Structures are given as C-alpha cells and as structure tokens.
Amino acid sequence: MFQEIPSGLCLVLSGIIFSIGAIGAITRRNVIVIFMCIELMLNAVNLAFIASGNAFSSMDGAVFVFFIMTVAAVEAAVGLAIFVMVFRLQGTVNADEVNLLKG
Amino acid sequence: MDAIGFKFILFMITALVVIVSSVLMATRKNPIHSALWMIVTFFAMAVIYLLLNAQFIAVAQVMVYAGAIMMLILFVIMMVNMDKGDEKKTTKAPWSFGKKMAAALLMVILLVELLFGALFYRMTARVGDYPADAVAAVGNAKTVGALLYGQYLFPFEVASILLLIGIVGAVVIAKRNK
Numbered sequence: 109m110f111q112e113i114p115s116g117l118c119l120v121l122s123g124i125i126f127s128i129g130a131i132g133a134i135t136r137r138n139v140i141v142i143f144m145c146i147e148l149m150l151n152a153v154n155l156a157f158i159a160s161g162n163a164f165s166s167m168d169g170a171v172f173v174f175f176i177m178t179v180a181a182v183e184a185a186v187g188l189a190i191f192v193m194v195f196r197l198q199g200t201v202n203a204d205e206v207n208l209l210k211g
Numbered sequence: 212m213d214a215i216g217f218k219f220i221l222f223m224i225t226a227l228v229v230i231v232s233s234v235l236m237a238t239r240k241n242p243i244h245s246a247l248w249m250i251v252t253f254f255a256m257a258v259i260y261l262l263l264n265a266q267f268i269a270v271a272q273v274m275v276y277a278g279a280i281m282m283l284i285l286f287v288i289m290m291v292n293m294d295k296g297d298e299k300k301t302t303k304a305p306w307s308f309g310k311k312m313a314a315a316l317l318m319v320i321l322l323v324e325l326l327f328g329a330l331f332y333r334m335t336a337r338v339g340d341y342p343a344d345a346v347a348a349v350g351n352a353k354t355v356g357a358l359l360y361g362q363y364l365f366p367f368e369v370a371s372i373l374l375l376i377g378i379v380g381a382v383v384i385a386k387r388n389k
C-alpha cells in the first residue's frame with residue numbers, strides 16, 4: 109500500500125491557498141474575480157477537511173466537503189445572478205463603482 | 212523508484228501547480244484568464260483529493276467546481292461588458308502606499324498564523340471507523356453514500372431544499388423586468 113502524505117503538508121498548502129484567496133479578495137476590484145477568490149478560499153477549507161479526515165481515518169471530512177460544495181454551488185448561482193442584475197442597473201462590475209445604496 | 216516516493220513527488224508537483232495557478236488567477240488583469248487559471252487550480256485540487264483517498268470528492272470537485280461553477284462564471288463574464296469593469300479605468304483613486312503596506316502586513320500575519328497552526332498544533336481526536344484500506348475494500352462512493360443517506364440524512368434533505376431555493380432565487384433575481 110502507498111504511504112500516506114503527511115497531513116501537516118496538506119494543511120500548510122491549505123493555509124497558503126487560503127491566504128492567496130484572501131489577498132485576491134481584498135485587492136481586486138472586479139466583483140467576479142473577487143467571487144472566484146472566495147471560491148478559492150472555500151476550496152482551501154475543503155482541502156483542510158479532507159486532509160484531517162484522511163489523517164483520522166474518518167469519513168466526516170468528505171461529508172462536510174459535500175455540503176460545502178452544495179452551498180458553493182447555490183452561492184455561485186445566486187451571486188452571479190446578482191452580478192448580472194447589478195451590471196444591468198449600474199453598467200459596471202467594478203466593486204468601487206457600485207453605490208446603489210448611496211442616497 | 213518505489214511507491215512511497217512516487218506519491219509524495221506527485222503531491223509536491225500538484226501542490227506547486229495549485230499555488231502557481233492560484234497566484235496567476237488572483238493577479239491576471241483579464242477576468243477570462245483568471246477563470247481559466249481557476250479551472251487549472253480546481254483540477255489540481257482534484258488530484259490532491261485523489262492522493263488523500265477521497266475519490267468521490269475528487270470526482271465531485273471536477274463535476275461541480277470545474278464543470279458547473281466555472282462554466283457559470285465564464286458565461287457571466289461573457290455576458291457583462293468587462294471593458295466597463297476594467298480595474299485600470301476606475302474613477303476612484305488607486306490605493307495609497309501606506310494602505311497597500313497595511314494590507315500586505317495583514318496578509319503576512321494571516322499566512323504566518325495559518326502556517327503556525329498547521330505545523331505546530333497537535334490535533335487530537337478519536338480515530339474514526341474508516342481507515343483507508345477498509346474504505347477501499349467497500350468503495351469510497353459507497354461509504355460516502357451510506358453516510359449521507361444514514362447518519363447525515365437530515366442535513367442532506369436541508370441541502371436539497373437549499374438547492375431548490377437557489378434555483379428559484381437565481382431565476383427571480385436575473386429575470387428581466389418587462
């Protein structure tokens with residue numbers, strides 16, 4: 109049988125990916141790219157779940173990742189519908205230019 | 212080369228691909244390039260899931276993320292006019308040097324904290340009932356399915372209602388008003 113990958117390495121990778129996603133979500137201004145960075149952060153969390161589930165020979169990690177994927181899919185559908193609507197109303201998808209609530 | 216080294220080397224290469232492609236995703240100016248690098252990231256993550264004995268999740272990753280979500284994102288990128296969302300042509304002033312440095316410092320602190328937690332925190336938990344060999348004997352998808360329809364039946368039903376609400380909500384929001 110193959111030897112397992114040390115779970116610490118997977119958690120380090122998860123932390124690096126989460127940080128990249130957080131940096132992108134803070135510095136970018138295009139809402140769709142921000143959205144993709146948030147998806148990347150969700151993926152990093154999924155990786156942490158799978159790595160810990162594997163380390164503890166538990167299946168709960170996979171089940172939690174399944175639910176996270178469900179929520180991510182719903183979030184993608186509703187979020188992108190909102191972006192399309194914002195683009196129709198404001199004519200832009202730049203997060204700095206969107207000021208619908210400003211009086 | 213023995214089998215032990217092979218899996219580790221594959222993990223390292225895939226981890227490198229994930230990091231490089233996600234950095235490219237976060238930095239490309241063209242959103243379509245970002246989306247395509249994101250797909251590379253998702254596929255590489257699926258390989259890592261395979262290496263961690265999560266075959267069902269690896270396939271679901273490719274189907275849900277790389278298939279459905281990224282296709283939706285590419286559709287929306289092509290639907291909205293990206294020239295007007297261009298980050299260069301914004302009317303707002305770009306970030307000042309101090310603001311950039313503060314953000315960078317914040318991110319470095321976050322990264323160090325995460326790495327510190329990942330490397331030095333000793334996780335203690337009861338070892339579960341699903342060692343890799345036993346799961347492989349039954350089948351990964353079968354085990355996950357038995358859990359989803361058994362122990363996690365109620366959250367599974369709630370997730371289905373959530374998906375239904377998501378479908379209806381997306382249609383209602385994106386519907387063009389007459």
